[in-house]
Amino acid sequence: MPDAAAVLSLLGMARRARAAIDGQDRILAAISSGQAKLVIVAFDSGLNGRKKMFDKTSYYHVPIVEFGDKAELGKAIGRKEAAAIAIVEDGFANKLRSRIGETLGGGAFDENSSV
Template sequence: MEAKSKILNFLGLARKAGKLSPGGFMTEKTVKGNRACLVLVSEEASDNTKKSFLNMCTHYKVPIYLFAGKEELGGAIGKEMCTTLAVTDPGFSRQIEKLLIENGGSEYEGK
């Protein structure tokens, strides 16, 4: 199974386990509440959204990655679309981050 599918599967499992905060408002609340272990922002998100979450994650020292399209992210967690989500479980976060890095992904730095 390719890495993208594995990551999407992990996101689905994390959602079922109640370890995800999907959507802009919930992601922001989770990061600011120091409960986020990892933030994923859709590659299709607006520049403004990317910048605002990058600044927030940098401030709160949360790893942030650009990953997948809005529909792919949403589909993985049982929604139509999802632009941002926070993973709140360290175990899921480590696995997802490991897969992202192994497959050429790197932490988003706003380039």
């Protein structure tokens, strides 16, 4: 069964393939423009930023999931910290959704989740 390390490794590959975006403004723009295929938010990200991410992804029907903490997500993509990451390529998004779902359990992508 895949674990968190496998998900973080896949995030690193997505970053190197230029399929991952970090930075709140860039992520929100990617969601609005239809580029974002999946948004991953750290468990310990700030409430204001989380609300913006969840509201925007809900409005534009982009899958969103909470996974890892800011330090883990940041390290995976070569940063000190990352509160959120948007995946902009279908292949990586589908693989990450599958791996995160297996790691966190079937309800990870609950359509009715809210902050």
